[in-house]
Amino acid sequence: MNTIAAIDSAEKASEKAVQSTLLSPRFYTTDFAAMDRLDISAVRAEWDQMMSEYEGDNNHDHFQRDAQFAEEVAQRFSQVSPAMRQEFLDFLISSLTSEFSGCILYNEIARNIDNPDIKQLMRYMARDESRHASFLNQSLKDFGLGIDLGNLKRTKAYTYFKPKYIFYATYLSEKIGYARYISIYRQLEKNPDKRFHPIFRWFERWCNDEFRHGESFALIMRAQPHLLKGGNVYWIRFFLLAVYATMYVRDHSRPMLHEEMGLDSSVYDFEVFQITNDITKQVFPVSLDLDNPAFRAGLKQLFQVQTQMDLAKKRGGLVGLLQRGFWAASGAVTFARLYFLPVNHHALPDQVRMVPAW
Numbered sequence: 001m002n003t004i005a006a007i008d009s010a011e012k013a014s015e016k017a018v019q020s021t022l023l024s025p026r027f028y029t030t031d032f033a034a035m036d037r038l039d040i041s042a043v044r045a046e047w048d049q050m051m052s053e054y055e056g057d058n059n060h061d062h063f064q065r066d067a068q069f070a071e072e073v074a075q076r077f078s079q080v081s082p083a084m085r086q087e088f089l090d091f092l093i094s095s096l097t098s099e100f101s102g103c104i105l106y107n108e109i110a111r112n113i114d115n116p117d118i119k120q121l122m123r124y125m126a127r128d129e130s131r132h133a134s135f136l137n138q139s140l141k142d143f144g145l146g147i148d149l150g151n152l153k154r155t156k157a158y159t160y161f162k163p164k165y166i167f168y169a170t171y172l173s174e175k176i177g178y179a180r181y182i183s184i185y186r187q188l189e190k191n192p193d194k195r196f197h198p199i200f201r202w203f204e205r206w207c208n209d210e211f212r213h214g215e216s217f218a219l220i221m222r223a224q225p226h227l228l229k230g231g232n233v234y235w236i237r238f239f240l241l242a243v244y245a246t247m248y249v250r251d252h253s254r255p256m257l258h259e260e261m262g263l264d265s266s267v268y269d270f271e272v273f274q275i276t277n278d279i280t281k282q283v284f285p286v287s288l289d290l291d292n293p294a295f296r297a298g299l300k301q302l303f304q305v306q307t308q309m310d311l312a313k314k315r316g317g318l319v320g321l322l323q324r325g326f327w328a329a330s331g332a333v334t335f336a337r338l339y340f341l342p343v344n345h346h347a348l349p350d351q352v353r354m355v356p357a358w
């Protein structure tokens with residue numbers, strides 16, 4: 001069930017991007033002095049290899065439209081239902097906001113530090129995210145819904161995160177972003193008739209950028225091993241759950257998008273979680289147990305809570321307010337129950353880097 005207001009003008013598209021909710025992508029700022037002090041010498045060889053890949057920039061010519069793009073939009077996308085069109089616009093806006101969020105954060109870090117390793121990395125990643133954001137924005141512009149990114153940068157709220165939270169959260173969002181895009185790409189590669197918009201043809205090379213961004217944070221964390229043990233493991237568990245749960249609830253609130261691709265949201269989400277679990281073993285000593293039926297049930301419950309919250313919000317008034325309070329508390333209890341489920345433990349591999357082989 002989708003409760004978003006119809007996106008039918010550039011103003012509404014911008015409002016949607018500026019919005020700060022529990023589920024919408026956020027903009028971040030951090031402690032630049034601490035970023036400046038990072039030392040990656042413990043992973044120097046793998047780091048240098050990665051930096052030469054960034055320098056080689058194998059996607060420099062990728063984010064350009066081909067001759068068929070406009071035709072596919074006109075022929076194929078014009079056939080989707082109005083409700084489906086709204087879900088896709090919502091998808092474009094949330095994807096754009098999250099790409100642009102990375103772009104701003106990486107740019108700001110690069111501008112505010114002198115540490116040559118981190119500065120160079122942040123410049124490369126900002127370069128990539130800026131291409132991704134512009135490419136998405138072009139598709140919004142096709143419908144007259146382009147977002148003024150300068151304005152978004154000025155008006156959206158920023159959340160302050162200590163560097164370690166930036167590492168956990170951004171690492172996960174890059175890797176889950178890879179897993180999401182590659183799963184969609186593979187599905188549409190097998191079922192080209194389900195490819196209702198040409199932008200999905202770009203996802204394979206695109207998600208290799210995200211994979212590499214994730215690799216960068218993996219190396220940074222492996223070079224600061226205290227971030228991966230002791231009390232910090234509880235933070236890792238928190239971020240794993242927060243990222244997985246957000247994705248589950250957000251995807252289930254726009255079910256048509258996956259149906260149109262021939263995917264079931266729950267099956268797709270668990271496939272993405274499995275890929276993410278397989279990747280995060282490079283850096284996190286724990287992963288969530290996807291086979292535990294209580295995990296699946298808890299996520300379903302969180303989605304129900306979100307649905308009820310949206311209904312209560314619509315209802316408004318005192319009753320609506322009381323209902324919202326009730327469902328917020330219920331959501332918190334469900335999240336806590338999920339948090340305390342047993343997790344899987346792993347030893348970390350000697351070699352950190354992986355290849356995007358999915």
Ligand SMILES: [Fe+2]
Pocket residue numbers: 099102128129132209210
């Ligand atoms: Fe990106």
Ligand SMILES: [Fe+2]
Pocket residue numbers: 102129174209210213
């Ligand atoms: Fe990225």
